[in-house]
Amino acid sequence: MKQHIFIFLICLSTTLSGWAQTKVTISGYMRDGANGEGLIGATVQIKGQTTGTVTNEYGFYSLTIPQGNYTLVYQYIGYLSQEKAVTLQANQKIDIQLSADQVQIQEVVVTETRPDNNVRSMDMGVSKLEMKAIRSMPALLGEVDVVRSIQLLPGVSTVGEGASGFNVRGGGVDQNLILLDEAPVYNSSHLMGFFSVFNPDAVKDVKLIKGGIPAQYGGRLSSLLDVRMKEGNNKKFGLSGGIGTISSRLTVEGPIQKDKSSFIISGRRSYADMFLKLSSDEDLKNNQLYFYDLSAKVNFTLSPKDRLFLSGYFGKDAFKFEDASGNSGGFKMNWGNKTGTVRWNHLFSDRMFANFTAVYSDYDYQLGVLSGSQAFEWTSHIYNYSGKADFSYYLNARNTITFGVSAIRYQFEPGKAIPKSEESIFNPLELAHQNSIEYAAYIDNEQQLTPQLSVQYGLRFSAYNYLGAMTVYDYVGENNEKKVPVNQRTYGKGESISFYTNPEPRFSLRYNLNERSSIKASYNRMAQYVHLISNTTAASPLDVWSPTTNNIKPELADQIAVGYFRNFKNNMFETSAEVFYKTMKNQIDYRDGAEVLLNQELEGDLLYGDGRAYGLELYVKKNSGKLTGWVSYTLSRSERKIDGLNMNKEGEAQWYAAKYDRTHILSAVGIYTLNKKWSFSSNFSYTTGVATTFPNARYEVEDGTLVVPHNTEGTRNNYRVPAYHRLDLSATLTPSKNEHRRWKSEWVFSIYNVYAKRNPFTVYFRQNDENNASKIQTEAVRLSIFGSILPSVTYNFKF
DSSP: OHHHHHHHHHHHHHHHTTTTSOEEEEEEEEEETTTOOBOTTOEEEETTSSOEEEOOTTSEEEEEEESEEEEEEEEOTTBOOEEEEEEESSOEEOOEEEOBOTTGGGSOOSOOSOTTHHHHSSOOSEEEEOHHHHHHSOOGGGOOOHHHHHTTSTTEEOSOTTOOSOEETTOOGGGEEEEETTEEOSOOEEGGGTEESOOGGGEEEEEEEOSSOOTTOOSOSSEEEEEEEOOOOSSSOEEEEEEOSSEEEEEEEEEEETTTEEEEEEEEEEOHHHHHTTOSOHHHHTOEEEEEEEEEEEEEEEETTEEEEEEEEEEEEEEEEOOTTSSSOOEEEEEEEEEEEEEEEEESSSSEEEEEEEEEEEEEEEEEEOSSTTOEEEEEEEEEEEEEEEEEEEEETTEEEEEEEEEEEEEEEEEEEEEOSTTOOOOOEEOOOEEEEEEEEEEEEEEESSSSEEEEEEEEEEEEEEEOSEEEEEEEOOTTSOOEEEEEEEEOTTOEEEEEEEEEEEEEEEEEEETTEEEEEEEEEEEEOEEEEOOSSSOOTTOEEEEOOSSSOOEEEEEEEEEEEEEETTTTEEEEEEEEEEEEEEEEEEOTTOOOTTOTTGGGGEEEEEEEEEEEEEEEEEOSSSEEEEEEEEEEEEEEEETTSSBOTTSOBOOEEOTTOOSEEEEEEEEEEOSSSEEEEEEEEEEOOOEEOOOSEEEEETTTTEEEEEOTTOOSSOEEOOOEEEEEEEEEEOOGGGGGOSOEEEEEEEEESTTOOOOOSEEEEEEEOSSOTTSOEEEEEEEOSOOSOEEEEEEEEEO
């Protein structure tokens, strides 16, 4: 205890040191001079010194320094730097607008912060992709995609094409907190995972945090994907969009009141269903397969100290198959996200920045049979209502303190099934609604102890209350058997059923070895109170989500990471090597034969245990020049040990590979600017095949006429499908007449899966008796989503 107090007093004395001199504060906003957008992560530096700061998510900066004469340098990659001589005798507010560097903008720059930011910043396990680079990468069917792009970064993977979401450092897709303008997105995919819900024309900033997560964020174990929408051009009206192979998009933006308020509206829709209506086949005419999304945002400068933002997202996927003969009854499913965010920025002083946020989110999904005796419709919703207050206090040039509180109200409607015809064999069924509230409070300080050593330390404290009205049970059973409900209890509306609390400490350290290299280390504890219930290899939009209950405990993770960061040739090349080790508690898996959909006793099919993930991530990136890009490699393991699964002869659970375990992940991205008209890019990716469970025997019933494959050893994920690898290419043509016209355009030609690799999505088993009707053969079948070259052409325009 005395040691802890001693360390605290050292930090406090360091924090308060230097206040003998009179301090003044210079603050303001840094914005893009062309459209008024705030610049995130721009730097303000005192010339000739290491003292400086960076702008926050809204472009605000604050720097407290002794009185005197200084030259301030304002910088942002891709923009012309500005130097400003100032005499500071009292607090000053200076807003800066930077102009794009016309020389640099002709080249694709794959970083949007200062060139040595990877060495000097506290960020560890953080990847930022500039939208300019994302748009330059080859795209599936011409659809520029945020989620597919981050899968080319170290430590990030997916279980395959056609799978929703992404996996980070051995975690599940539900262990990633995905925020769109601070609103949670439960499913980030269109068309079963082929495209993401983020319209690239509306996205301003993309940041993925895998480790060293600040105390401000919580609720998921593995990562934070923070996506920020554009604010809209407050200088002039603009129109942009594109016409592609699978979809088209259109964006309109402009000022409401010049320099004070603006709007942006961005929409996108696929149109495969429109071509189906032209078919002479009656079955095809009535089928549907499409997605759409609409993003909108407005902002108002209410006063020099107040700014208001309102943003929203609305997206939907729809699939319907009708059989004109009426034999099959037809099938439909659809899913979508709706979010709304209201944010108010307020400056309490030159050093105190506050952001107040209210968020609404609704994720819904439906499944149904259209007609016949099996006709039904199943609907499900997840509603989130949240509010939070975040504060940043720029104490001095060496300390930035952040603190805040938040509350999230969850409302789960797991499923409601309604028969849709008089002859339906189904009875109406509705699972009980589930309600809960998650609270959190945090405080965090980023502190520079010496010119070489900086630390960031903080504590997040979360609490979770599972609420009635509900009837709940305890579930008892052994090993892999279905558990039975006992001890029935009924709770009234708003009555607490289960209450959990979790302290979540965070710590990061950075030590600069010299101007070109540094060593960083971090520790996180994270708690997660919502869970994806999926017993398939690849998560789908129709998987069930569940809150933490009296039986399902909060998931917990502790992660430590250490990294070495080094830049070469005046920051043209940046490199990093990170190792991580993560332990996880209360991980969820499923007994053999578990039923997930519309199961009133779902918790009786769940099994619980521990997880662990560890690995090495290597990264090399070239930031400037005609050829830019990066190469990343990840060597890792992700394992689970679940009571009742993978038991040895002594009845003890053994570690087994998680379904998203990937031993090797290699990605390479190259972007080459030939001249003002032509640029080229390529992606290559290689990953170890996913782990899956294969049978090693079979049961034969009725003289071999019925065959059931079976795993006699009870092992989980005992086999891997073959490795996945793919090469994509693209070329972009920008007509030279663009230089002298407001209407600017480009043609993008892409080839996905250049050498037509039939990558396996999964392997399943079927019975084949074609050669001998008296003897059924069990055969393994490899399923590939794409097995051929997929070319595409997209026309993009901007006015």
